Amino acid sequence: MCAMAVRQIAPDSYDRFRAAWQHDPWLPHYERALIMRREGSPDQVLTMAFFDGTREEYEAARDEPEAMAAEEARLRRVAEIEQNVLLSAVFELVEEVLPPDRPD
Numbered sequence: 407m408c409a410m411a412v413r414q415i416a417p418d419s420y421d422r423f424r425a426a427w428q429h430d431p432w433l434p435h436y437e438r439a440l441i442m443r444r445e446g447s448p449d450q451v452l453t454m455a456f457f458d459g460t461r462e463e464y465e466a467a468r469d470e471p472e473a474m475a476a477e478e479a480r481l482r483r484v485a486e487i488e489q490n491v492l493l494s495a496v497f498e499l500v501e502e503v504l505p506p507d508r509p510d
């Protein structure tokens with residue numbers, strides 16, 4: 407599972423955004439996250455957090471009261487910096503495609 411969002415943040419606010427976006431505590435089963443800035447428009451930020459589990463496990467983890475309280479606080483912090491959310495969605499991995507000569 408991958409939770410992702412594309413946000414337009416306030417000009418020159420990336421460092422503030424990055425501090426506000428940090429998960430604390432890290433949500434259960436999240437194995438890593440990526441943050442990217444759009445080339446030519448660095449105030450557009452893509453965040454992707456990868457969850458190691460099924461859709462049901464993802465939903466159950468989001469229903470944990472401590473996790474939800476932390477997530478709500480995090481999103482309030484981020485909201486102070488974002489100007490617009492262009493996309494926010496959860497995607498389920500269907501297939502991983504690797505180069506044919508990549509060792510396992």
